[in-house]
Amino acid sequence: MKQKTDKQNKQLSMKTRRKILPFLFVTPHLIIFLIFSLIPIIYGLYISFTKWNFLGTPEWVGLANYKEILFSTESTYYRQFMNGLKNTFLAVVLNVPPSIIVPLVLALALNVKVRGSKFFQSVFYLPCLLSLSAVSIIWIQILNKRFGVPSVFGINSALTVEQPWAWLMIVLMSTWWAIGTNMVIYQAALGGVPKELYESASIDGAGSIKRFFYITVPSIRFQILYTIVMTTIAGFNIYGQPLMLTEGGPNGSTTVLIMEIRKLAFGTGQPIAGMASAMAICLGVVILIISAFQFFAMNRKEN
Incomplete structure (x- = not known):
């Protein structure tokens, strides 16, 4: 009975490893993607709603930046x-x-x-x-x-x-x-x-x-x-x-x-x-x- 249980546990462990292994291969790429792509994109999206010059605290301005570059025809930025x-x-x-x-x-x-x-x-x-x-x-x-x-x-x-x-x-x-x-x-x-x-x-x-x-x-x-x-x-x-x-x-x-x-x-x-x-x-x-x-x-x- 004990041998049968050990065999089942071993098979379960093998199945678990097979399921986890692909994720382990993907993990390094996923970490790099998060650090160098996704997080900068999200942070850049946040900064686009602010007034900031890399110094001090960003000031929230909402859609003002988008309005100026898309609709303010007299603006230099437009x-x-x-x-x-x-x-x-x-x-x-x-x-x-x-x-x-x-x-x-x-x-x-x-x-x-x-x-x-x-x-x-x-x-x-x-x-x-x-x-x-x-x-x-x-x-x-x-x-x-x-x-x-x-x-x-x-x-x-x-x-x-x-x-x-x-x-x-x-x-x-x-x-x-x-x-x-x-x-x-x-x-x-x-x-x-x-x-x-x-x-x-x-x-x-x-x-x-x-x-x-x-x-x-x-x-x-x-x-x-x-x-x-x-x-x-x-x-x-x-x-x-x-x-x-x-x-x-x-x-x-x-x-x-x-x-x-x-x-x-x-x-x-x-x-x-x-x-x-x-x-x-x-x-x-x-x-x-x-x-x-x-x-x-x-x-x-x-x-």
């Missing part, structure tokens, strides 16, 4: 927010299409088993291993008016000091830097597409364009959806590229919202943490809404 938001939307519209299309084209080209494909795959992936600072230095030198690309074509001014060249250079730099990540995702997805589908389509007389739209795209639609959503989120969080390449110019035309938030919170004047937090929360809400819309719209189209 103009800063709207200008930054407009430029951020422009950055997303300009950055997302090439960051999706170019990696997909490269992945399709490298999916063909030819000599040297692995080498070119490594070459295209290398830029995303560099830090944004290193990438910015490289592009600043490329665009230098004395010994860079402008001097080759006899252009006497830097391409980052006037529009539309400033935005074009930011898009080129961003695409070149991030091209590798999406390319690898597409390559992995293309590797899972059955070759028999292409062979059957070829026998039925389908050309390369039809095979792409009727076989390739449907087969990797989930990966395309993932990259679109993640690239859009990254586009809304753009900061380093315009800061390093154009410093927000010319005339504030490339000053994105995160740059405005940084100037308010950590600028040379008196810090305005509450207003900066309100702008950051609004940006987060915009990202959440657009990402959710993209996800549900593409899922609905698939269904």
Whole structure:
């Protein structure tokens, strides 16, 4: 009887361990998420309802910060927010299409088993291993008016000091830097597409364009959806590229919202943490809404 009880207790202990073990693996990540993500978000939300300059006690002002940046058209903060938001939307519209299309084209080209494909795959992936600072230095030198690309074509001014060249250079730099990540995702997805589908389509007389739209795209639609959503989120969080390449110019035309938030919170004047937090929360809400819309719209189209 005792042996039977011990055996049951041992089995119960094994079952308990199996149930607890997954939670133990998740716990370190959960702790990091709480400390570095969730708690700062909640605290930032609280600060957005206050007037605070990092010194003293935050003064509760309710929705005053949100009213000023969203509805007070005469306010400087309203103009800063709207200008930054407009430029951020422009950055997303300009950055997302090439960051999706170019990696997909490269992945399709490298999916063909030819000599040297692995080498070119490594070459295209290398830029995303560099830090944004290193990438910015490289592009600043490329665009230098004395010994860079402008001097080759006899252009006497830097391409980052006037529009539309400033935005074009930011898009080129961003695409070149991030091209590798999406390319690898597409390559992995293309590797899972059955070759028999292409062979059957070829026998039925389908050309390369039809095979792409009727076989390739449907087969990797989930990966395309993932990259679109993640690239859009990254586009809304753009900061380093315009800061390093154009410093927000010319005339504030490339000053994105995160740059405005940084100037308010950590600028040379008196810090305005509450207003900066309100702008950051609004940006987060915009990202959440657009990402959710993209996800549900593409899922609905698939269904």
